[in-house]
Amino acid sequence: MPDTLVLDRPLPIAEARYNSTAWLGVLCLIATEGSLFAYLLFSYAYAVAQHGADFLPTLRPSFAYSLPGSVVLVSSSFVAMWGERGIRADRRGQALVGLGGAAAMGALFVVLELLEWRSESFTLSSRAYGSFFFTITGFHMAHVVVGVACLTAVTAWSALGYFGPRRHAHVANAVTYWHFVDVVWVFVFTAFYLAPYIA
Amino acid sequence: MTMTRGLGWEDARIPEQARLADGHPGARLDAIWEGEAGVRGWFSTVDHKVIGIRYIVTAFVFLVLGGLEALVMRVQLAGPDRHLLTPEAYNQLFTMHGLTMIFLYASPVLTGFSNYLWPLLLGSRDMAFPRLNAFSYWVYIASGLFLYSGFVVGHGPNDGWFNYVPFAQRAYSPGVNIDIYALGLILLGISTTAGAANFVVTFLRTRAPGMSINRVPIMVWGTLTASVANLLAVPSVSLAFFLLWLDRQFGTHFYDGSGGQPLLWQHLFWLFGHPWVYAIVLPAMGMVSDALPVFCRRPLVGYTAVALGTVGTMALGFGVWVHHMFATGIPNLGLALFSGASLVITIPSAVAVFAWTATLWTGRPVVTTAFLFFASMIILFVIGGVSGVMTASAAVDWQLTDTYFVVAHIHYVLIGINVFPVVGAIYYWFPKMTGRLLDERLGQWNFWVMFVGFNAGFLPMHTLGLLGMPRRIYAYPAGMGWDTQNLIVSLGSGMFAVGVLLLLVNVVVSLRRGRVAGADPWGAPTLEWSTPSPPPVYNFAVIPIVASRHPLWEDALDESDGRSRLTDGLLLDHGRETIGTSPLDGEPDLILELPGDSLAPVTLSGGMALLGIGATYRLWWLAAIGAGTIVVALADWYWPRRSHIGADMAIAHA
Numbered sequence: 052m053p054d055t056l057v058l059d060r061p062l063p064i065a066e067a068r069y070n071s072t073a074w075l076g077v078l079c080l081i082a083t084e085g086s087l088f089a090y091l092l093f094s095y096a097y098a099v100a101q102h103g104a105d106f107l108p109t110l111r112p113s114f115a116y117s118l119p120g121s122v123v124l125v126s127s128s129f130v131a132m133w134g135e136r137g138i139r140a141d142r143r144g145q146a147l148v149g150l151g152g153a154a155a156m157g158a159l160f161v162v163l164e165l166l167e168w169r170s171e172s173f174t175l176s177s178r179a180y181g182s183f184f185f186t187i188t189g190f191h192m193a194h195v196v197v198g199v200a201c202l203t204a205v206t207a208w209s210a211l212g213y214f215g216p217r218r219h220a221h222v223a224n225a226v227t228y229w230h231f232v233d234v235v236w237v238f239v240f241t242a243f244y245l246a247p248y249i250a
Numbered sequence: 251m252t253m254t255r256g257l258g259w260e261d262a263r264i265p266e267q268a269r270l271a272d273g274h275p276g277a278r279l280d281a282i283w284e285g286e287a288g289v290r291g292w293f294s295t296v297d298h299k300v301i302g303i304r305y306i307v308t309a310f311v312f313l314v315l316g317g318l319e320a321l322v323m324r325v326q327l328a329g330p331d332r333h334l335l336t337p338e339a340y341n342q343l344f345t346m347h348g349l350t351m352i353f354l355y356a357s358p359v360l361t362g363f364s365n366y367l368w369p370l371l372l373g374s375r376d377m378a379f380p381r382l383n384a385f386s387y388w389v390y391i392a393s394g395l396f397l398y399s400g401f402v403v404g405h406g407p408n409d410g411w412f413n414y415v416p417f418a419q420r421a422y423s424p425g426v427n428i429d430i431y432a433l434g435l436i437l438l439g440i441s442t443t444a445g446a447a448n449f450v451v452t453f454l455r456t457r458a459p460g461m462s463i464n465r466v467p468i469m470v471w472g473t474l475t476a477s478v479a480n481l482l483a484v485p486s487v488s489l490a491f492f493l494l495w496l497d498r499q500f501g502t503h504f505y506d507g508s509g510g511q512p513l514l515w516q517h518l519f520w521l522f523g524h525p526w527v528y529a530i531v532l533p534a535m536g537m538v539s540d541a542l543p544v545f546c547r548r549p550l551v552g553y554t555a556v557a558l559g560t561v562g563t564m565a566l567g568f569g570v571w572v573h574h575m576f577a578t579g580i581p582n583l584g585l586a587l588f589s590g591a592s593l594v595i596t597i598p599s600a601v602a603v604f605a606w607t608a609t610l611w612t613g614r615p616v617v618t619t620a621f622l623f624f625a626s627m628i629i630l631f632v633i634g635g636v637s638g639v640m641t642a643s644a645a646v647d648w649q650l651t652d653t654y655f656v657v658a659h660i661h662y663v664l665i666g667i668n669v670f671p672v673v674g675a676i677y678y679w680f681p682k683m684t685g686r687l688l689d690e691r692l693g694q695w696n697f698w699v700m701f702v703g704f705n706a707g708f709l710p711m712h713t714l715g716l717l718g719m720p721r722r723i724y725a726y727p728a729g730m731g732w733d734t735q736n737l738i739v740s741l742g743s744g745m746f747a748v749g750v751l752l753l754l755v756n757v758v759v760s761l762r763r764g765r766v767a768g769a770d771p772w773g774a775p776t777l778e779w780s781t782p783s784p785p786p787v788y789n790f791a792v793i794p795i796v797a798s799r800h801p802l803w804e805d806a807l808d809e810s811d812g813r814s815r816l817t818d819g820l821l822l823d824h825g826r827e828t829i830g831t832s833p834l835d836g837e838p839d840l841i842l843e844l845p846g847d848s849l850a851p852v853t854l855s856g857g858m859a860l861l862g863i864g865a866t867y868r869l870w871w872l873a874a875i876g877a878g879t880i881v882v883a884l885a886d887w888y889w890p891r892r893s894h895i896g897a898d899m900a901i902a903h904a
C-alpha cells in the first residue's frame with residue numbers, strides 16, 4: 052500500500068512516550084514476571100489442594116503489619132502516577148515528590164514486611180507452608196526492592212533534569228513496572244492473608 | 251530535508267527520502283554504523299548479524315559435543331554386555347546429551363537464524379533492542395559453559411534431562427551435579443526470555459513501511475509464536491529449578507513428601523515442556539515454508555492458513571498445558587511431552603504439510619542441496635508424527651513408555667523438524683551471510699549420507715522398542731534378540747555423524763573457495779536478498795517501502811498491489827536510526843534511535859555468571875561481587891543517553 056502510506060509527515064523521535072519500544076519491552080517483562088508469580092501461586096494452591104487444611108498453620112495470618120503494608124504499597128502506585136504526570140506537565144517539583152515519595156513508600160513496605168517476617172512462628176525450612184510463604188513473599192519483596200531502585204534512579208535523573216515533557220520513557224517504564232509490583236501484591240496478599248479466612 | 255527544531259535539538263522530523271545511486275550507499279551511514287575495532291569491539295558489538303552468526307556457530311559446537319556424547323553411548327550399546335562406560339558415566343552422558351541438544355542446540359540455533367534474519371526480512375537496520383540481543387547471547391554462552399563445567403570435572407547432571415525428583419533431591423544426589431543443572435538452566439532461561447521479548451517488540455515496531463502483518467514471512471510468524479510461548483512458559487521451568495535448588499540447599503520442602511509434593515516438579519516442568527517443543531520446531535517449520543517455495547519457483551500455497559496454523563499450534567499447546575494442570579496424578583506425565591505435543595501439533599501442522607506438498611506439486615522444483623533438506627524434512631515429519639500419534643493412544647503408550655520407541659520418536663521429531671531444516675537453512679542463507687555459496691557436489695553427498703545414516707540409525711529403534719528394549723540402559727545382556735539391530739543403529743548413527751562432518755568440511759572449504767554468490771543467488775522473493783551479500787552493518791542503505799508479500803517477485807508475479815520501492819526509501823542517517831511502524835499496518839509513526847556498541851551486556855552477563863558460580867559453591871563473597879557487577883552494568887545500561895537530554899532542556903529553557 053505505498054500509495055496510502057504517508058511518508059512525509061514529521062515523526063517523533065522515540066523514547067518520548069508510551070509507544071517507545073522500551074515501554075513495550077517492559078510489558079514483555081511484566082508478561083513473563085506475571086507468569087512467574089502465577090506459577091508460584093499455582094504451586095502453593097496445588098500444595099494446599101493436595102494436603103488439605105492441615106497444610107496451613109493453626110494460627111491464622113495476622114494483619115498487624117500486612118494491612119498497613121498493603122495500604123502503603125497500593126497507594127504508592129497513585130503517588131507514582133501523580134509524579135509521572137508532573138514530568139509530563141513539566142512540573143519538576145511534583146515529579147520529584149511523586150516519584151521519590153513512591154520510592155519511600157516502597158521502602159516502608161519492605162520494612163513492615165520484614166517486621167512481619169520476624170513475627171512468624173515458622174521458618175523457611177520448618178514446614179512446607181513456611182517454604183511457600185517465605186519464598187513467595189520473598190520473591191515479591193525482591194521485586195519491590197528492584198522497583199524502589201528504579202524509582203530512586205528516575206527521581207535522581209529527574210532532579211538532574213534528564214527528563215521533560217517529551218523525553219520521559221524511563222519514568223513511564225519505572226512507573227509501569229511499579230504498578231505491576233503492586234498488583235502482584237494484591238494477589239499474594241489475597242492468597243496468604245485473605246484466603247485462609249474465606250476457606 | 252525538513253526539520254522541526256527546538257533550540258538546535260531535534261525531537262521530531264520528516265524522514266528524508268533518498269535514491270541509491272548505482273547501489274552505492276552513503277559513506278555517512280558507514281561512519282555512523284561502524285563498530286569499534288579490536289578486542290573491545292568484539293565484546294561490545296550489538297550488530298544482529300554478528301550476534302546471529304555467533305549464536306549459530308555456538309549452537310553447532312554444542313551439537314557436535316552432544317553428538318559425540320551420543321556416539322560414545324552408541325559405541326557402548328553396539329553389542330551386548332559391553333562395559334566401556336560405568337552406569338554413572340552413562341547417566342551423565344545421556345543427561346548431558348539430552349540437555350545439550352534440547353537446550354543448548356535446538357533452540358539457540360533457531361534464535362541464531364532469527365537474529366540474523368529478522369531485521370533483514372523485515373527491512374530494518376537492527377533488532378528493537380540491540381544491546382539486549384548481545385546480552386542474550388552472552389548469557390547463553392555463560393550458561394552453556396557453566397552447564398558443562400560440572401560434566402568436565404565428572405560432576406555433570408545425571409538424572410535425565412527432565413531431572414525428576416525425588417532422585418534429583420540432595421538425599422539421593424548429594425554432589426553439585428544437579429545444582430549446576432538448576433542454576434545453569436535459570437541462566438539460560440534469562441537468555442531465552444530476553445531474546446523472546448526482543449523478537450516480540452521487533453515484530454511489533456520495526457517492520458518496514460507497508461509491511462502489514464499479512465506480508466511478513468512465515469519464519470517470522472514461527473519465531474514470534476515461539477517467543478510469546480517462551481515469555482509465558484520459561485518462568486515455569488526456571489521456577490521449578492529454583493525451588494529444587496532451595497530444597498537442596500536450604501532445606502525447604504517444595505518437593506518432598508512432608509507437605510511438599512514430588513509431582514509438583516513434573517507439573518512445572520511440563521507446563522514449560524509443551525510450549526518448548528513448539529519453540530524448537532515452529533521457527534524451523536517457518537524456514538521451510540519460506541525457503542522451499544523458492545526452489546519450487548512459486549509462492550507458498552496457503553500462506554494465510556500456514557500463518558494461522560503456526561499461531562494456532564501455540565494456542566492448542568496452551569490448551570494441552572491447562573489439561574495437564576487439572577489432570578493431577580497422571581503417572582506418566584513425563585512421556586506426555588513428545589506424544590501429547592505431537593498429537594496436538596498434528597492438526598495445524600497437517601496444514602503446513604499439505605501446504606508444502608501442494609507447493610511442491612504445483613511448482614517446478616529445482617533440486618539443490620537446500621531443497622533436498624527441506625523436502626526430506628516433510629517425510630521425516632510425517633514419520634515422527636505417526637509414531638507420535640501412536641504413543642498418544644493410552645494403551646499403546648503404556649506398552650511403549652520408556653522404551654526405545656520413544657527414543658526413536660524423539661529423534662524423528664527433533665532431527666527431522668529441527669536438524670534437517672537447519673542444515674537446509676545453512677545451505678540457503680550461507681551465501682547471504684558470507685558472500686559465497688556452499689559447494690553443491692559436496693552438498694549432495696552431505697545430504698545423502700545424513701539422510702541414509704539417520705534412517706538406518708533411528709528407524710530400527712522403533713522395532714527395538716516394540717521388542718521391549720528400555721531406554722536409558724547402559725548395557726544389555728546377549729540373547730534378548732536386540733543385538734543385530736543395535737549394531738545397525740550404532741553404525742547408522744556413525745554415518746549420520748559423518749554426514750554432519752561433511753557439512754562442516756563444506757563450510758570450511760567454501761568459506762575460502764566457494765563460488766561468489768552476489769546479492770540474490772537463488773532468485774528469492776524476500777527483502778534480505780535485496781541487500782549485498784554479506785550485507786553492510788546497517789543492512790539497508792535506504793529503508794525499503796513494501797507493497798506485497800514478495801517484494802522481489804512482483805514483476806514475475808505481476809502483483810496488482812503496486813510495486814515495492816527497494817532502491818529509494820527512507821535515509822535516516824542522523825545517527826543509528828531505523829523507522830518505527832504501527833503494529834498492524836506498518837504505517838511509519840516514529841523514528842527509532844538505536845543504541846551504539848556497548849560493554850554493558852557482556853558485563854551484565856559476567857556478573858550473572860559470577861552470581862551463579864558463587865551460589866553453586868556457596869561462595870557468597872563471589873556471589874556478592876556478581877550482584878555488584880550486575881547493578882553497575884544495569885546503571886550504565888539505562889543511564890539516560892546524553893544525546894537525548896538536550897531536547898527537553900532546550901524546551902524547558904526556551
Ligand code: HEM
Pocket residue numbers: 317320321323324344345347348349351352355356409410411412657660661664665668669720721722723743746747
Ligand atoms: C548423532 C546423532 C544422535 C544420536 C546417535 C543420538 C543418540 C541418542 C541416544 C543413544 C540416546 C540415549 C537413549 C537412552 O539410553 O535412553 C539419546 C537420547 C536423547 N537424544 Fe539423541 N542422538 C542424536 C542426536 C540428537 C539430537 C539432534 C537431539 C535433539 C535435537 C537429540 C535429543 C535427545 C534427547 C532429548 C534424548 C533423551 C535424553 C534423556 O533420556 O534424558 N538427540 N540420543
